[in-house]
Amino acid sequence: MAATEPLDIDLLRRSAREFFAHEYPPPRIRAMDEAQELDPQLWRDIAALGWLGLSIPQEYGGAGASTVAAAVLMEEIARAFASLAVDYALGGMIARLLSDVGTPEQRVRWLTGFAAGEEILSFGISEPSGGTDALALTTRARLNGDHWVVTGQKLWTSMAHKASAIITVARTDDPDPPDRRARGISLIIVPTGQPGLSISRVHLAGMRAAGTCLCYFDGATAPANHLLGPRGRGFHAMLGMLNVERVLAGAISVGIARGALEDAVAYAKDRHAFGRPIGAFQAIQHPLAETAAELEAARLLVHHVAERIDAGEQPTKEAAMAKLFAAEVAIRATDRGMRTMAAHGLAAESDMQRYFRDARLQVFSPVSNEMAKNIVGEALGMPRSY
Numbered sequence: 001m002a003a004t005e006p007l008d009i010d011l012l013r014r015s016a017r018e019f020f021a022h023e024y025p026p027p028r029i030r031a032m033d034e035a036q037e038l039d040p041q042l043w044r045d046i047a048a049l050g051w052l053g054l055s056i057p058q059e060y061g062g063a064g065a066s067t068v069a070a071a072v073l074m075e076e077i078a079r080a081f082a083s084l085a086v087d088y089a090l091g092g093m094i095a096r097l098l099s100d101v102g103t104p105e106q107r108v109r110w111l112t113g114f115a116a117g118e119e120i121l122s123f124g125i126s127e128p129s130g131g132t133d134a135l136a137l138t139t140r141a142r143l144n145g146d147h148w149v150v151t152g153q154k155l156w157t158s159m160a161h162k163a164s165a166i167i168t169v170a171r172t173d174d175p176d177p178p179d180r181r182a183r184g185i186s187l188i189i190v191p192t193g194q195p196g197l198s199i200s201r202v203h204l205a206g207m208r209a210a211g212t213c214l215c216y217f218d219g220a221t222a223p224a225n226h227l228l229g230p231r232g233r234g235f236h237a238m239l240g241m242l243n244v245e246r247v248l249a250g251a252i253s254v255g256i257a258r259g260a261l262e263d264a265v266a267y268a269k270d271r272h273a274f275g276r277p278i279g280a281f282q283a284i285q286h287p288l289a290e291t292a293a294e295l296e297a298a299r300l301l302v303h304h305v306a307e308r309i310d311a312g313e314q315p316t317k318e319a320a321m322a323k324l325f326a327a328e329v330a331i332r333a334t335d336r337g338m339r340t341m342a343a344h345g346l347a348a349e350s351d352m353q354r355y356f357r358d359a360r361l362q363v364f365s366p367v368s369n370e371m372a373k374n375i376v377g378e379a380l381g382m383p384r385s386y
């Protein structure tokens with residue numbers, strides 16, 4: 001995906017801030033978090049703003065924007081509503097996959113529909129038995145005449161209950177040789193709303209409105225031409241988007257950390273104890289100053305990696321670092337925010353407790369921080385640890 005036209009990134013940032021301030025202020029976000037669902041109107045609104053098409057090539061109704069632009073918008077969305085950012089990031093990743101390996105027909109059908117907000121697609125790789133060891137997946141698809149038959153389970157599949165199809169990562173062929181587990185895995189676009197596929201919501205403590213689902217495939221079918229990318233090379237097709245996925249996950253962490261910092265500073269200036277604002281106490285001020293410094297560093301790293309991706313590089317080590325570092329910054333920022341606000345941070349109507357809960361996802365998804373360290377360690381020349 002090339003950045004085809006310069007986009008005013010400052011304008012994008014400003015318009016995102018104004019959108020949330022005016023259209024979806026914190027009480028509306030809080031209501032969605034409590035309801036554990038995104039308001040469908042919010043998805044339509046971000047489609048109308050052109051956000052869903054931001055990274056989609058122009059010929060399919062998108063803006064063909066850069067990874068840097070996507071990172072900036074991602075931070076703004078996550079600052080306001082991290083659950084939405086998770087779904088938005090996932091959509092962007094699917095769009096990139098379709099742009100990279102989709103057939104012309106698949107691109108026209110799904111990319112155009114996604115950019116317009118008319119089609120929601122989910123992506124199912126994680127299974128009940130685990131997400132980190134993705135190659136151990138047990139979902140199978142076999143070609144039966146002119147259609148695929150899919151059997152297995154996917155867990156934590158975001159937005160599956162609203163999607164028109166799930167891009168399902170399934171084994172279609174035995175790996176050859178057996179120890180090359182990435183071989184024989186394919187991507188199948190499985191339509192929802194059929195008897196062989198049941199989808200149920202899974203409720204979480206964090207990212208509550210992201211719409212996490214359990215998908216049970218019991219002979220679900222998909223037309224043969226719903227194979228996305230080459231048969232047996234699905235895992236290889238996904239590799240091209242992993243760095244983007246990781247750097248955008250870093251941008252989500254930056255957005256959450258910024259929310260925690262801004263709210264904590266505002267509270268520290270306003271709340272008084274012993275005749276002074278609590279922000280006058282060094283014990284309150286220093287942790288927030290540390291968060292401010294870490295936040296700047298995380299954002300710079302995210303943007304640096306995004307720029308390298310836009311320059312056509314595959315900075316695998318640095319993308320893993322950005323994801324890892326920013327997630328830990330978000331954890332520390334939200335912990336410090338909770339300490340600053342004490343009981344008020346824990347109150348149901350406080351946004352801080354939402355940031356705190358949402359930040360927990362960032363350490364294990366889309367890749368766990370432990371696995372990110374494995375990637376960095378290997379890139380440093382040490383033996384693969386897994």
Ligand SMILES: Cc1cc2nc3c(=O)[nH]c(=O)nc-3n(C[C@H](O)[C@H](O)[C@H](O)COP(=O)(O)OP(=O)(O)OC[C@H]3O[C@@H](n4cnc5c(N)ncnc54)[C@H](O)[C@@H]3O)c2cc1C
Binds near residue numbers: 123133374
């Ligand atoms: C809100 C939300 C939305 C999600 N959306 C999606 C989605 O849309 N599609 C999808 O497919 N998945 C989705 N996921 C799943 C997510 O990608 C997984 O949770 C993630 O990949 C981790 O997998 P796991 O939870 O099964 O943990 P596991 O893989 O079971 O790992 C458990 C622990 O073991 C550690 N570990 C495992 N192997 C190693 C190793 N070799 N070295 C060191 N440590 C190791 C991990 O780091 C982790 O700490 C979502 C999850 C959530 C919570």
